[in-house]
Amino acid sequence: MRGSKLSLSRIVMHVFLIAMSILFIVPLWSILSISLSREVDIASLGYRLIPIHLDFQAYRFILQNPITIINAYKVTIIISCIGTFLSVLMISMCAYALSRSDFKYRGVITFYLFFTMLFSGGLVPYYILMTKYLHLQNTYLALILPLLGSVWYIFLMRTFFQQLPDSLVESATIDGAGEWRIYFRIILPLSTPVLATVGLLQLLNYWNAWFQALLFIDKPQMYPLQYLLQVMMNNIQEILKNMQEGVSVDAGQLAAIPSESTRMAMCILAIGPMLFIFPFFQKYFAKGLTVGSVKG
Amino acid sequence: MAINHTKKFLKHFKKNRFLLALTLPMVIYTFIFSYTPMFGAMVAFKRYQFDKGILGSEWVGLSNFKFLFTSPDLIRIVRNTLGYNALFIISTLLASVAIALMLYELTSKKLLKAYQSIMFFPHFLSWVVVAYMAYAFLNPRSGMLNQWFANFGLDTIDWYNHTTAWVYIFPLAHLWKVIGMNAIMYYAALMGIDPTYYEAAKIDGANKWKIVTKISLPFLYPLMTILVILAIGHIFSADFGLFYQLPMNSPTIYSTTDVIDTYVFRALMQLGNIGMSSSADLTKSVLGFVLIVTTNAIVRKINPERSLF
Numbered sequence: 001m002r003g004s005k006l007s008l009s010r011i012v013m014h015v016f017l018i019a020m021s022i023l024f025i026v027p028l029w030s031i032l033s034i035s036l037s038r039e040v041d042i043a044s045l046g047y048r049l050i051p052i053h054l055d056f057q058a059y060r061f062i063l064q065n066p067i068t069i070i071n072a073y074k075v076t077i078i079i080s081c082i083g084t085f086l087s088v089l090m091i092s093m094c095a096y097a098l099s100r101s102d103f104k105y106r107g108v109i110t111f112y113l114f115f116t117m118l119f120s121g122g123l124v125p126y127y128i129l130m131t132k133y134l135h136l137q138n139t140y141l142a143l144i145l146p147l148l149g150s151v152w153y154i155f156l157m158r159t160f161f162q163q164l165p166d167s168l169v170e171s172a173t174i175d176g177a178g179e180w181r182i183y184f185r186i187i188l189p190l191s192t193p194v195l196a197t198v199g200l201l202q203l204l205n206y207w208n209a210w211f212q213a214l215l216f217i218d219k220p221q222m223y224p225l226q227y228l229l230q231v232m233m234n235n236i237q238e239i240l241k242n243m244q245e246g247v248s249v250d251a252g253q254l255a256a257i258p259s260e261s262t263r264m265a266m267c268i269l270a271i272g273p274m275l276f277i278f279p280f281f282q283k284y285f286a287k288g289l290t291v292g293s294v295k296g
Numbered sequence: 297m298a299i300n301h302t303k304k305f306l307k308h309f310k311k312n313r314f315l316l317a318l319t320l321p322m323v324i325y326t327f328i329f330s331y332t333p334m335f336g337a338m339v340a341f342k343r344y345q346f347d348k349g350i351l352g353s354e355w356v357g358l359s360n361f362k363f364l365f366t367s368p369d370l371i372r373i374v375r376n377t378l379g380y381n382a383l384f385i386i387s388t389l390l391a392s393v394a395i396a397l398m399l400y401e402l403t404s405k406k407l408l409k410a411y412q413s414i415m416f417f418p419h420f421l422s423w424v425v426v427a428y429m430a431y432a433f434l435n436p437r438s439g440m441l442n443q444w445f446a447n448f449g450l451d452t453i454d455w456y457n458h459t460t461a462w463v464y465i466f467p468l469a470h471l472w473k474v475i476g477m478n479a480i481m482y483y484a485a486l487m488g489i490d491p492t493y494y495e496a497a498k499i500d501g502a503n504k505w506k507i508v509t510k511i512s513l514p515f516l517y518p519l520m521t522i523l524v525i526l527a528i529g530h531i532f533s534a535d536f537g538l539f540y541q542l543p544m545n546s547p548t549i550y551s552t553t554d555v556i557d558t559y560v561f562r563a564l565m566q567l568g569n570i571g572m573s574s575s576a577d578l579t580k581s582v583l584g585f586v587l588i589v590t591t592n593a594i595v596r597k598i599n600p601e602r603s604l605f
Contacts, residue, residue, distance in 0.1 A: 009504060010401070013398050013401060016398070017398060017411055020395075020415070021410075021411060021414045021415075023472070024414045024415060024417070024418065024472070025414065027426075027429035027430075027432065027433075027472075028417075028429065030429065030432040030433070030440065031425075031428060031429060031432060034432060042438055043438075046435075046437065046438035046439070046440070046442075046443045047432055047435065047438045047439060047440050047443070048440075049440070090321045090322055090325065091322070093318040093319070093321065093322070094318060094319045094321070094322035094323075096318060097315040097316070097318040097319045098319065100315060103312055103315045104308045104311070104312045105312060105315075105316060105319075109319050109323060112323070112326070113322070113323075113326055116326060116330040116331070117588075118585050118588050118589060119334065119581055119582075119584075119585045120330070120333070120334070120581050120584075121330070121331075121332070121333025121334035121335070121336055121337045121581070122333065122337055122340075122560070122574060122577035122578055122580075122581055123560050123561065123564060123573065123577055124336075124337075124339055124340075124560075124564055124570060124573050124574040124577060125332070125333035125334075125335075125336025125337050125339055125350065125574070126329070126333045126336075127564060128336060128339070128344075128349075128350060129328075129329075129332055129333060129336060132346070132349065133349075145329065146329070148325060149322050149325040149326060149329070151326070154322065178314075179314035179315065180314065183318070204420060208420075208421070208422035209422075210422060210424055210537075211536065211537075214565075215565070226422045226424045226425070227424075229424045229425065229428065230424045230427075230541065233424075233427065233428065233431065233544065234544070234545075260438065263428070264428065264432075267425060267428045270425065271421065271425055274420050274421070275417070275420075278413075278417060278420055279413075
């Protein structure tokens, strides 16, 4: 619907959209600005949209005491890569089986999985299971396992697999291919869009995860990025001390550490990679939405 | 007779064994991490003692629930959960549809993509990061909101101790995070409208407002209805990240920031009150179950494609 370009309503609309865009950009911009401000300016004059004095002291501080952020990046990258890979593998295997109309146990297993979307046992038994029975406190598994099998993604993939023609499997079977070969040689190569979609979604989930760390991690070396960020907000002094491990710090020096700007700088370093991946996401997301947007 | 059944079962099993194997990891995973906790939910009916475990602890019937239902906390957390979710549903619906309609009016593809990207990127941030952004504005000393207030001669507000403020902050923050995704969904639906409708309307001399209300909106009604009903199905669940990260766990504002999920979390992790935590959580799960099943049944009547089952 394209109306005349200069009508009042169109101008109002454009102004509105621009104003809205500003509302979306300003918060991110603020973080960047504070991270590049001089600490004394922040203490005396507060946060600014444009730093009074552009100063990289916060970033320099982090890079000179990098152990904290390196650990956080390490943990996050490890759980993201392993988690995403295992997750896509497990989900695609199951989704494919459930998409085959000749699979005898399809109905039972579908309901079995689906039911977990309706009812949950709750936080308490889950927590007791993970800590008391599985002893997963302070382990990588505690960060990887909880996000591994999302039933929602199973249904999303299943919808995709169902759209592959039955004749594909039939003709391959007639040609004498075993199920194994059919899955790996025929189905998977055709499924890259949905595998990529779920893969990217899971990667995002793992990268942004903090709840598992909140529950199960209390060793600072094992904090993933987002959880480190959370701890920094509440307990900046503790983190700053850890960063300077090995360097004796007296009270006066501690005060001189740029705490406010360092917080924000850490935040930028935590988001950074995601904003680069974001454009790729946009492309796949639009496709993925149409692939499996609908039914379970 | 039994032998025939067994033979049949083995025959089916043999034929399907590969596909079954493909599902096995997921089945086992789900059993451990979803079904075991369901059995463990019985802890709400027990007085849990760490050394005895869930099975060994003694049954206390409904006393945990009695304690919960006579506590003033319950009214607060239920009111907050339902109230905020209702606010979220309404505000998301209105704002997303409005934005989608506006985007639909855009002629420039570049501009469209730019706006969509700008509104969509909050989806990729964790609530921790969003809490940082809010903090840049709400920090009572250095935050930008209080600075602007001071510049205009207004009183500054101690945001993280001010209960009423959060009734506005939460919906705004929630909208900020979800509007991109929702607007795109409605926009995709609008793309499905046959352009001949608009051409015919223009020929008949309809103005913009009429076109929107008589063509675009009615076309969106089914999607709007379904999304709202499905959202209502989850009205007992809160976005934990939003309610936990944004208020920085400030106890003074619990009256307007505490929801069922944050209450359950705190009762477990900070207070060690297994009884309250598990009874609240189980109540929520059961109510949620009834609601989800009901709303899905309703959606299935309208449009089977969109329901979960």
